[in-house]
Amino acid sequence: MSRVAIVTGGTRGIGEAISLALRDAGMTVAANYAGNEAKAKEFSDRTGIKAYRWDVGDHQACLDGCAQVASDLGPVDVLVNNAGITRDGVLQKMSFDDWNEVIRVNLGGCFNMAKAVFPGMRERGWGRIVNIGSINGQAGQYGQVNYAAAKSGIHGFTKALAQEGAKFGVTVNALAPGYIDTDMVAAVPPQVLEKIVAKIPVGRLGHAEEIARGVAFLCAEDGGFITGSTLSLNGGQHMY
Numbered sequence: 152m153s154r155v156a157i158v159t160g161g162t163r164g165i166g167e168a169i170s171l172a173l174r175d176a177g178m179t180v181a182a183n184y185a186g187n188e189a190k191a192k193e194f195s196d197r198t199g200i201k202a203y204r205w206d207v208g209d210h211q212a213c214l215d216g217c218a219q220v221a222s223d224l225g226p227v228d229v230l231v232n233n234a235g236i237t238r239d240g241v242l243q244k245m246s247f248d249d250w251n252e253v254i255r256v257n258l259g260g261c262f263n264m265a266k267a268v269f270p271g272m273r274e275r276g277w278g279r280i281v282n283i284g285s286i287n288g289q290a291g292q293y294g295q296v297n298y299a300a301a302k303s304g305i306h307g308f309t310k311a312l313a314q315e316g317a318k319f320g321v322t323v324n325a326l327a328p329g330y331i332d333t334d335m336v337a338a339v340p341p342q343v344l345e346k347i348v349a350k351i352p353v354g355r356l357g358h359a360e361e362i363a364r365g366v367a368f369l370c371a372e373d374g375g376f377i378t379g380s381t382l383s384l385n386g387g388q389h390m391y
């Protein structure tokens with residue numbers, strides 16, 4: 152039996168690696184994305200994985216998008232809430248819109264997507280949800296009150312939903328990456344990045360594939376006893 156998985160933000164960066172890892176684990180994968188059509192097309196053409204465009208911050212769009220995936224591929228067994236954005240700035244300079252947008256997408260997206268697929272998983276007695284948090288949600292980060300709050304919220308959301316899913320075969324876990332070499336980190340100024348890398352005990356940025364391996368582990372068929380946990384993959388930068 153092939154499990155059906157949705158990976159939000161699954162066409163590039165960490166999400167792309169997760170989509171490929173779940174496919175390699177035998178799942179049928181639907182990769183969601185926000186609007187980068189060129190990248191989504193290149194990804195789909197190269198991998199054969201179907202890409203679906205919707206905004207995870209839009210509640211109705213998530214319900215409609217997940218219904219479309221279920222109609223195309225079958226009931227959704229696995230959800231990876233990976234889509235995320237940054238709108239950095241110190242509090243004095245951060246606009247309300249920058250606060251709101253990051254909470255809406257990064258945290259609201261997890262709620263919207265879980266609302267769409269959790270009831271079916273519960274009914275069928277099996278499901279895996281993995282929410283991508285962040286080291287900056289665990290430790291905080293200068294210039295990121297919005298992002299740190301959203302990611303920290305994801306860790307609470309995970310533990311609460313894990314309790315609701317436990318009796319029904321639905322596990323809910325978080326994975327907190329450290330700094331990974333994706334477009335998101337490429338946007339960090341080089342002099343800041345240099346200081347960050349100096350604080351990573353393994354002495355380098357992580358690779359998206361290293362995060363994807365952790366997600367595949369949490370989504371495994373025999374992973375039923377792992378729930379409500381946070382897997383921290385950060386090169387030793389924050390030992391939580």
Ligand code: NDP
Pocket residue numbers: 159160161162163164165166183184185186187188190205206207208232233234235236256283284285286327328329330331332333334335336
């Ligand atoms: P990228 O910026 O490289 O990719 C982000 C992905 O999310 C893209 O596929 C993008 O779609 C999608 N996306 C953004 N907004 C939305 C939205 N509203 N609806 C649907 N999809 C959306 O990010 P990373 O791969 O670096 O990060 C992935 C996750 O890992 C994020 O949650 C991030 O916060 C987290 N993380 C990353 C770290 C890092 O060092 N890179 C460290 C810790 C956590 P599109 O291509 O269409 O724009």
